[in-house]
Amino acid sequence: MFPGEEFLTLLSSFLLLLASSIRYQRTREASYAMFTVASISFVIIAAALALLKLEALSLPITPYVGAIYPAFMAAGVLGGNRWRKYVAFTLLMLILMLVGSIYRPLFVGAEVTLHSVSGLIITFLPLVAVASRRAPAVTALMGVGGLLISIGGLALATLVMQKPLLPLETVLFLLHPLLFLSALLMSAGIYLRRA
Numbered sequence: 001m002f003p004g005e006e007f008l009t010l011l012s013s014f015l016l017l018l019a020s021s022i023r024y025q026r027t028r029e030a031s032y033a034m035f036t037v038a039s040i041s042f043v044i045i046a047a048a049l050a051l052l053k054l055e056a057l058s059l060p061i062t063p064y065v066g067a068i069y070p071a072f073m074a075a076g077v078l079g080g081n082r083w084r085k086y087v088a089f090t091l092l093m094l095i096l097m098l099v100g101s102i103y104r105p106l107f108v109g110a111e112v113t114l115h116s117v118s119g120l121i122i123t124f125l126p127l128v129a130v131a132s133r134r135a136p137a138v139t140a141l142m143g144v145g146g147l148l149i150s151i152g153g154l155a156l157a158t159l160v161m162q163k164p165l166l167p168l169e170t171v172l173f174l175l176h177p178l179l180f181l182s183a184l185l186m187s188a189g190i191y192l193r194r195a
Contacts, residue, residue: 002168004165005176005180006046006049006053006122006176007050007051007178008172008180008182009046009049009176009179009180010043010046010047010049010050011180011181012046012179012180012184012187013042013043013045013046013047013183014189015042015043015183015184016035016039016183016186016187016190017036017039017040017042017043018044018163018187019039019187019188019190019191020032020035020038020039020187020190021036021039022036022038022057022191023190023191023193024036024078029076029079030076030078030079031069031075031076031077031083031144032071032076032088032190033076034073034075034155035076035190036070036074036078036084037068038068038069038070038072038073038075038076038103040074041065041066041069042183044065045062045065045066045069046179048062048118049130049175049179054159054172057059057088057156057159063097063107063111064094064097064098066153066156067090067093067094067097067111067114067115068090069149070086070092070114070118070119070122070149070150070153071086071087071090071093071114071118072090072185073103073122073146073186074086074117074118074119074121074122075087075090076190077097077121077122077125077126077146078121079194080123089113089114089117089156093111093114093169094110095115096110096116097110097114107176115153115157119146119149119150119153120144122143122145122146122149122150123143123147124143125143126139126141126142126143126146126189127140127143129172136188136193138188138192138193139189139193140189141185141186141188141189141191142186142189142190143180143193145182145183145185145186145189146182146186148178148181148182148185149179149182149186151174152174152175152178152179152182153179155171155174155175155178156171159171167178175180
């Protein structure tokens with residue numbers, strides 16, 4: 001860890017927002033609108049982490065904002081007309097999470113489902129598209145960025161549930177570099193991606 005690394009993560013979140021919104025302004029394509037929504041969510045997460053450190057994880061809104069980021073990234077990756085169905089799925093999972101605030105197993109099930117499916121889409125769909133030559137190599141940046149955010153998200157989730165997979169010191173050491181690199185790779189993947 002180095003002093004101010006959380007502000008580097010915040011800077012990378014703004015870079016992601018900038019790349020997404022520039023591409024949306026140029027193309028008006030729904031995928032870039034989804035990436036922009038995800039980016040706004042990431043800016044909120046990064047700002048909370050920069051200002052409140054790990055206290056940000058205990059805010060009541062954190063699970064919802066944290067779920068919007070990968071869900072809307074996944075909707076953007078799906079693109080075409082499929083994004084609509086994924087946004088509907090996302091809204092259903094968010095509603096189940098809200099209802100689940102009364103019944104904890106429902107909350108956990110909806111949150112895990114949304115994060116898992118979103119992570120798989122973000123990580124593997126771009127890589128499969130590149131491997132099958134249906135997308136340019138630059139698209140793989142999205143998949144690698146998705147893999148990094150999945151690792152960071154998993155580490156954070158296990159920390160919040162007080163069942164860490166890694167020691168606290170390791171999670172804290174890796175958190176901001178993973179978030180930064182993920183946002184940087186996704187920004188490049190989004191900006192350089194074909195419309």
